[in-house]
Amino acid sequence: MDAERLMNAALNEEIKRLTTLGLHRRCVESDLPRLAGLTLEINRLKKAKNAVVCAHVYQTPDIILGIGDLVGDSYKLADDCRKTAADVIVFCGVHFMAETAKILNPSKKVYVPSKNAGCSLSEAVTGADVRKLKAEHPGLPVITYINTSAEVKAESDCIVTSANAEKILRRMYEKHERLIFIPDRFMGANLAKTLGKTPGEDIILWNGTCVVHERFDPELIKVYRKNYPGLVALAHAECPSELIAEVDFMGGTGDMMRYVENTDAAAYLLVTECGFGELARLKFPNKNFIAMCRLCPYMKSITLESVLALLQDPAPEEVTVPADIAARAKISIEKMFELAA
Ligand code: SF4
Numbered sequence: 406m407d408a409e410r411l412m413n414a415a416l417n418e419e420i421k422r423l424t425t426l427g428l429h430r431r432c433v434e435s436d437l438p439r440l441a442g443l444t445l446e447i448n449r450l451k452k453a454k455n456a457v458v459c460a461h462v463y464q465t466p467d468i469i470l471g472i473g474d475l476v477g478d479s480y481k482l483a484d485d486c487r488k489t490a491a492d493v494i495v496f497c498g499v500h501f502m503a504e505t506a507k508i509l510n511p512s513k514k515v516y517v518p519s520k521n522a523g524c525s526l527s528e529a530v531t532g533a534d535v536r537k538l539k540a541e542h543p544g545l546p547v548i549t550y551i552n553t554s555a556e557v558k559a560e561s562d563c564i565v566t567s568a569n570a571e572k573i574l575r576r577m578y579e580k581h582e583r584l585i586f587i588p589d590r591f592m593g594a595n596l597a598k599t600l601g602k603t604p605g606e607d608i609i610l611w612n613g614t615c616v617v618h619e620r621f622d623p624e625l626i627k628v629y630r631k632n633y634p635g636l637v638a639l640a641h642a643e644c645p646s647e648l649i650a651e652v653d654f655m656g657g658t659g660d661m662m663r664y665v666e667n668t669d670a671a672a673y674l675l676v677t678e679c680g681f682g683e684l685a686r687l688k689f690p691n692k693n694f695i696a697m698c699r700l701c702p703y704m705k706s707i708t709l710e711s712v713l714a715l716l717q718d719p720a721p722e723e724v725t726v727p728a729d730i731a732a733r734a735k736i737s738i739e740k741m742f743e744l745a746a
Contacts, residue, residue, distance in 0.1 A: 419445040426470045427687045443709040444471035450716040457491040458712070459506065461498035462658050463680040463704040466687055468497050472712065478659045479505075479551045480566035480745070483738070486510055495712060496724070499703050501527045503724045504555045508731045508738060515724040518715040521706035524552050526643075529613030530588040532556035538585055542609055546577060547585045549737065550592060552615075555726045557587070558734035567642045567657030569745035570596055576744050578602075588613030592642045595649050617701045618643035621676050626651040629695055635671030636695065639664060644676060652676065665689060680704065 419441040423429065429437055444467070451458065451472070459482050460473030469476055475485040479502055486494060486506040494515045496503035499522045507515040535547060535557055549561035550570070558564055565573045574596055577584055586593040586608050593610040602608050618641050626638050626648070638652040639661045649655050652674075654664050658681050665673055665685055672693040675682045679698035686694055715722055726734070 415445060416441055423467075423471060427690065428466055428470060430690075431466045431683060431687060440467050440471065440709065443467075443713055447472045447709065447713050447716060450713075451495075454493050454716065455491050456493035456495055456716065457489050458495045458497055459486060459502075461502065461680075461704065462662075462684055463678040463701055464497050464707060465680060465705070466683050467709055468707065468712070469680075469684060470687070471709070473497070478566065478568055478657050480568040480657070481659060482506070483509065483551070483566075484742070489513075493719075495715060497707050497712065498522070499524045499527070500724070501552055501554060504726055505551065505558075505738060507724045507726050508555060508558075508735050511731060514719070516715055516719050516722045517707075517724060518711040518722060519706040520722070521703060523703050525616040525703075526550065526552040526588055526613045527554055527557075530557055530611055532560050534611070535560035535587065538587070538609070538611070542583075542585055545583055545585050545609065546581055547587065548574060548577060549587050550589050551741075553588060555730050555734045558737050559730045560733075561587075561737040563740040563744060564738050565741060565745075567592065568659050569741065570642070571599055573741065573744045574600060578607075583607050583609070585609040585611075587611040589643055590614060591619065591645045594646050595642050595644075595655060598646060598649075615643040617678050617699045618676075619645060620699065621645075621648050621697065623648040623651045625697065626674065626676075629674050629697065633672045633674075633695060636674055637668065637670035637672070638674040638676065640676035641678075648676065662688070665692065678704065 457474040458472045459475045460469045483505050487509050494506050496517050503515050503517045546562040548563050551564050551566045588611040590610045590612055594604050597604045597608045604610055630636050639654045640652040642655050672695050674695045674697050676697050678701045682698050
């Protein structure tokens with residue numbers, strides 16, 4: 406068999422693999438050969454460079470299923486990265502997640518395949534802001550959502566993700582009457598309500614928000630409930646409290662996926678980033694999902710093309726964290742693993 410025939414055979418095998426994963430249902434079918442060409446070459450380069458691709462659940466299905474090795478929410482990805490034997494981590498998620506991976510794996514090369522993979526929450530607070538907050542509220546522990554820069558993590562006492570925030574805050578309140586929670590004011594208020602705490606008194610909040618979750622309209626949930634009897638609504642904990650008051654379940658994406666898996670509702674309304682709904686549809690093809698989602702411009706700045714370009718020439722996108730900041734940030738991240746265990 407000559408080289409061209411071999412290539413065509415490999416491409417046909419890759420198209421079959423992507424079809425088995427259900428990707429033909431989540432793209433324009435005539436585009437599948439192009440996607441297969443990209444995933445084939447990316448997976449070949451991954452092997453050659455001993456690289457793993459971490460894919461957050463807000464990425465597109467072609468990334469998650471076509472090239473993802475470690476897939477999950479921020480907590481799962483941070484935990485999985487600690488255990489990988491790969492030399493290179495390609496982070497298909499946003500920059501703060503890749504920084505966390507670098508802090509936990511200082512000897513590995515970590516890359517983000519986009520210059521635009523920021524996060525509105527991460528950009529809402531700086532290390533200087535946290536130092537000022539600590540000076541205004543001396544002695545209060547700073548509990549920080551993982552969606553923050555390494556510099557902010559370095560100023561914090563413990564990191565949380567949406568998967569473990571409630572558990573960790575409960576444990577912190579066993580030792581402290583009051584605490585500081587940054588930067589998501591909606592998540593902080595939602596947690597305060599769950600824990601019976603008063604924002605501004607028991608829990609000092611910051612003014613950060615997620616541009617994706619802050620704008621969902623609670624009134625729409627009532628409309629959907631009327632139109633879809635038996636509907637179960639799930640929302641991410643970054644949504645405003647008025648919206649959370651209208652849904653049946655609030656949590657992180659991992660909790661939301663488990664909820665869908667373990668229940669049998671007539672229909673599900675997933676109030677979060679669109680990539681999560683895409684994945685849920687592929688995982689549970691017999692369940693009925695109603696669209697109510699918003700695209701994250703930061704997450705969606707990563708594409709198969711940008712991953713391929715990075716693997717061909719990774720140097721410009723390497724993630725670095727200064728050693729002194731990494732050392733202090735690592736303590737607050739390790740505290741999360743300890744308290745979440
Ligand atoms: S969805 Fe919101 S919190 Fe997540 S990366 Fe995008 S802007 Fe940040």
